[in-house]
Structures are given as structure tokens and as C-alpha cells.
Amino acid sequence: MPAPAIAAAERDEDLMLAYAAGDAAAFETLYSRHKGGVYRYVLRQCANAGIAEELFQDVWMNVLRARASYVPTAKFTTWLYRIAYNRLIDHWRTTGQVELVTAGPDDEDEDPLASIPAARDDEPDVRALASERSERLRAACAALPAMQREAFLLHQEGGLELAAIAELTGAGVETVKSRIRYAVAKLRLELEDLR
Secondary structure (H helix, E strand, C coil): CCCCCCCCCCCHHHHHHHHHCCCHHHHHHHHHHHHHHHHHHHHHHHCCHHHHHHHHHHHHHHHHHHHHHCCCCCCHHHHHHHHHHHHHHHHHHHCCCCCCCCCCCCCCCCCCCCCCCCCCCCCHHHHHHHHHHHHHHHHHHHHCCHHHHHHHHHHHCCCCCHHHHHHHHCCCHHHHHHHHHHHHHHHHHHCHHHC
16 A cells, blocks of 8 residues: 655654654655755765765664654754764764864865856856855855854754754854854855845
8 A cells, every 4th residue: 555645744753753654755755855954064064075975874874773763852853963963073083073174175076066057047157156156155154163154054054943053062042043143244244245
């Protein structure tokens, strides 16, 4: 008997519970909803497409392994980004990085953000402008202090609320709020000529 169709507005927590009960379509829905944000978060934190892909796969493998023990004690996105955050921390520990740092993209790897075509048109000048803006945004984000970048990306890419970010990072809510505010102010200042 085929699995029932998943409602577009169904809560992530309910989808994860349905997946734990054997509904593979529920996982497909969760994955399609969150794959982009998780990948961008991991990529922007480690700035290496090859490493980001490996960590991204590890995050989703951890989700698959945890399905039987999943209990919705927090929002699914908080739980998912906790897994991604922990995987990044493990990566930094094994590579000997003590604090959160962002390296430039590998010379051999193409920056995946630069390959995104312009939304309006496919003309070379429009693509060049979009690529320049993308690179400027990536560079401005990479230049943020590690804690500000982390809070900003969890908020923007993960859609996490301040309390969830505070719980995830071990910082106070007001500290998280300040980090995001400072990050946004620095990004606006750095990119004000693009407005």
C-alpha cells in the first residue's frame, strides 16, 4: 500500500515522527525543505566545497541514524542544526582548529555560489554582476568575527530563533541578539554600495 501524500504545511516534527514510523516520503519532504539551508550553513562555515559536501552528508546520515530515537523536544530545525553544528565542531577538532575560522575557497575548487546564474537574465554582464555581488557577500560574511558569523548564519540560513541559537551555541539570548545585530551592521556597511 503506498504511503499517504504529505501535506505541504505538515510540521517538520510530525514528518520526522512519520519517518521514524517508516514513511520514507516524510524524510524526502524534510530533506527537500532543509537541504539548501543546511548545505549553505556548512559551506559558509568551512568555505571548502569538498569538505562541506562531506560534512553535509554526515549530517543527513546522523539524521537517518537518529530516526528511531527522535523525540520532538525542540523544533526540528533546532535539532537538525544542532547536528550540523556538532559535526562542524567535530571537524574542527580533528583538523586542529581551535576556534571557528573561515578559510578562502580552494584554488582548485570552484566556488559554488559564483556559479549560480542571475535570476533575471542569462546575459554575460548580468551574470558577471551577480557573480561579483555573490563574491562580495561571501567575502563580507567570511570577514565577520566567527561568533557573529555563526549566529548570523544560523539565523539566516537555518531560520532559527534567538532562543534556539542561544541553546545551540551556549550563549545567552541577548548575546546572540547582539552578535546578529553587529553582523548585520557590518554587512550593511561593507555592502552599502550595492543598495
